Amino acid sequence: MPPTLTPAGPLFGPDAVVFDTATMQLGVRVYPDARNGDLAAAALPTRFYVEPPALFLARRDTGELDFAMSALVKRGPAPEIEYVGGTCTFATTSALPDAVFAEVGDRLVGGDHPEPPARLAPLFRCGRIAPELQPIPISRSTISCVLAQPPAVAAPLPGSIQFQREGSLESAGRNTFLVTCGPATAAEFVDSLRRRAAPPLLLAELRTEQFDTGAATLVARVSVAVDRLCTDDADPEDRYRASLARGAIEVVVTDHTGKQVEQGLRAWISRSEPIKQAVFALAGPRLRDTAAVEPGGRQPAGLVLRDSLELHGAIALEHTVTAQFGDLVAAVTEYGTDKYLTVLDIGGY
Incomplete structure (x- = not known):
């Protein structure tokens, strides 16, 4: 049945x-x-x-x-x-x-x-x-x-x-x-x-x-430029949003054919829970705790962390x-x- x-x-x-x-x-x-x-x-x-x-x-x-x-x-x-x-x-x-x-x-x-x-x-x-x-x-x-x-x-x-x-x-x-x-x-x-x-x-x-996501399956590639992350705001969520705005976090999203999705949808996905979880898994201490920043407020120069994840089914925002x-x-x-x-x-x- x-x-x-x-x-x-x-x-x-x-x-x-x-x-x-x-x-x-x-x-x-x-x-x-x-x-x-x-x-x-x-x-x-x-x-x-x-x-x-x-x-x-x-x-x-x-x-x-x-x-x-x-x-x-x-x-x-x-x-x-x-x-x-x-x-x-x-x-x-x-x-x-x-x-x-x-x-x-x-x-x-x-x-x-x-x-x-x-x-x-x-x-x-x-x-x-x-x-x-x-x-x-x-x-x-x-x-x-x-x-x-x-x-x-x-x-x-x-x-x-x-x-x-x-x-x-x-x-x-x-x-x-x-x-x-x-x-x-x-x-x-x-x-x-x-x-x-x-x-x-x-x-x-x-x-x-x-x-x-319905029938769609998407692939999101996440890049985090560690030395550009925002560590000024007290709230980790505010740091995440500020880091997105300054380009320290970049997300490229493609559909099943490998074509990139349009800008508005990519921006929406960049703020979604799966992407945030991936970013915090990569660079969580630097976003959650200012004590993780090196003395003088400097981050490791040029360090870029990357991850890739598949998006299918439930997605939260x-x-x-x-x-x-x-x-x-x-x-x-x-x-x-x-x-x-x-x-x-x-x-x-």
């Missing part, structure tokens, strides 16, 4: 079709499954993957946004007020409204979307029955969140943020945050909400998204998204701040 044909995952590479939906101001990128041609030939539903473009505030069971700010104040002679501190709790999610998936699905069926790039076009046009839609698969998620420094504030805002650094791998999963505010921070949160502006937070998620607080701004603009802000007077002075 032949094996059951199943979807493989989003087709690898930088190409996608961007849908501007009526439900959201942000466009969503849609990728076809790498096996859509085979699925259509077998009279099975084709599959497409929607990439959430940002982190959004989650909603409670009541439908209201999961965000609450409480500030403590002392009041003096009117209109003087002194902020003592406060707390802010909120939750984020990558989940897109059901209406987005419904609209994208209808437009896929009707062909009402921008023209797909040439390498994707056959995978968009092959289906004869309604396609399946899923969020893009995520294998790893790392969250970062810090207090932003408003332009008018000279010193960094004091406070602390508690949250789980490992984010949810499910698009509908929630990440929760607790911000403990000093007086200046509490004042800035309150002022932002009253001005109908986003809270002073810089929140990002680094996702590792899963793709697939990191993608960073930031938090959008547009729903909160819209809610406080329409309903006022009372749903999301509580100011507690703890007495005069």
Whole structure:
């Protein structure tokens, strides 16, 4: 009995079709499954993957946004007020409204979307029955969140943020945050909400998204010029990206005929997990630890390390998204701040 044909995952590479939906101001990128041609030939539903473009505030069971700010104040002679501190709790999610998936699905069926790039076009046009839609698969998620420094504030805002650094791998999963505010921070949160502006937070998620090469088998040849590697940045990932930008890491990718793939695809593959793993295996100590650099910051002159690897099947790439607080701004603009802000007077002075 032949094996059951199943979807493989989003087709690898930088190409996608961007849908501007009526439900959201942000466009969503849609990728076809790498096996859509085979699925259509077998009279099975084709599959497409929607990439959430940002982190959004989650909603409670009541439908209201999961965000609450409480500030403590002392009041003096009117209109003087002194902020003592406060707390802010909120939750984020990558989940897109059901209406987005419904609209994208209808437009896929009707062909009402921008023209797909040439390498994707056959995978968009092959289906004869309604396609399946899923969020893009995520294998790893790392969250970062810090207090932003408003332009008018000279010193960094004091406070602390508690949250789980490992984010949810499910698009509908929630990440929760607790911000403990000093007086200046509490004042800035309150002022932002009253001005109908986003809270002073810089929140990002680094996702590792899963793709697939489909039927393609590629060969990647990696060269690392050791004396040109970047060792200035503290984070190894930043060093990797900077080394790519300065040409210390070079990647040549060819298809099964030996022809080099086009520049955009090569650049995408150069940032993928298999290539990064190969580079770190070659020159890991020099990228991970500045102590591995020779005295004076010099690397062995002229040393070039090389490796070759085959790419077939699953391939992952990191993608960073930031938090959008547009729903909160819209809610406080329409309903006022009372749903999301509580100011507690703890007495005069």
